[in-house]
Amino acid sequence: MDYSKRLHGLGLRVTRQRLAVLRFLEANPHSSAEVVASGVRDELPELSMQSVYNVLNDLTALGMLRRFTPPGSAALHETRVDDNHHHAVCMSCGRIEDVECAVGHAPCLSPSESHGMDIQVADVVYQGVCATCREAAQATEAVATGAPAHGSSA
């Protein structure tokens, strides 16, 4: 939990920017770079976006942070790196929940046929509808789908 020591141990300098990003992500998991920036600026108003990206990239590469990218959104970050957990994204509201993996320890880490690849990480993103959105949808049940929506309007 002592981020200063962990940074030091990795040979990194202990800067206010890094500490602030780490503390923010500890309190606000699943944050995008933008969210991290605006959150950290409460305490460090002069923080630049570039620094946020630098910190997120460096700490992710060194294993102090974990990053994942839900479909159709910016990359998100969290401090939980050592347990192997996955994520569920609500297709309707975008809410994200942590999901412990169903199958023991290294669950999806053993694909049946991996074409000779040496698998090291399994990132699982579940997509579904959260309870809140499901209830909201039922309330609006009356408004049935007229025609399926396409990309091109007009």
Next chain:
Amino acid sequence: MDYSKRLHGLGLRVTRQRLAVLRFLEANPHSSAEVVASGVRDELPELSMQSVYNVLNDLTALGMLRRFTPPGSAALHETRVDDNHHHAVCMSCGRIEDVECAVGHAPCLSPSESHGMDIQVADVVYQGVCATCREAAQATEAVATGAPAHGSSA
């Protein structure tokens, strides 16, 4: 396999652009929008990027295509939509392989604790090192890592 009929059956017009994109993706799975565009332009030189995006979005939404986004790259597309398979990405060269899921049919579809979410899709991205890159790395074993690489240069 008859894309014309399937498009028609979905209430969509059968256009050369859609057919060409579908055929290209059938022959070249895991293609980005850019790759699709440049590939299809061999036969349809005037194809616009916007059309590629339109086709990919529409057909993905209607379930004729599947899309996934490996970390740090553009979205990729494929025509295999009905079997539930996953993907392995080589962290070194970016190569992508299909991976049948290890656990029976709906493998990762049963997270132990889903916070009330109604899970519908599980997207699994394995990250590892492919055989080719592993061998190449061993050959270059001599060049050991001096200091861990950071994001900011100097």
Next chain:
DNA sequence: CGGCCTATCTTGACTTCATCAAAATAAAGG
């Protein structure tokens, strides 16, 4: 078969997310 209707495509401007480079700043060892 020819014509109309409108879904689809093209063009072009515009977001968002993220990276690159160079100068300014500030950790940390001596």
Next chain:
DNA sequence: CCTTTATTTTGATGAAGTCAAGATAGGCCG
């Protein structure tokens, strides 16, 4: 306290993808 150089800041740049409006062409109808 001073020096060294890792980090941060500033500003420009790039890639991926969306939005909007006019041009084109599927496809149903008579």
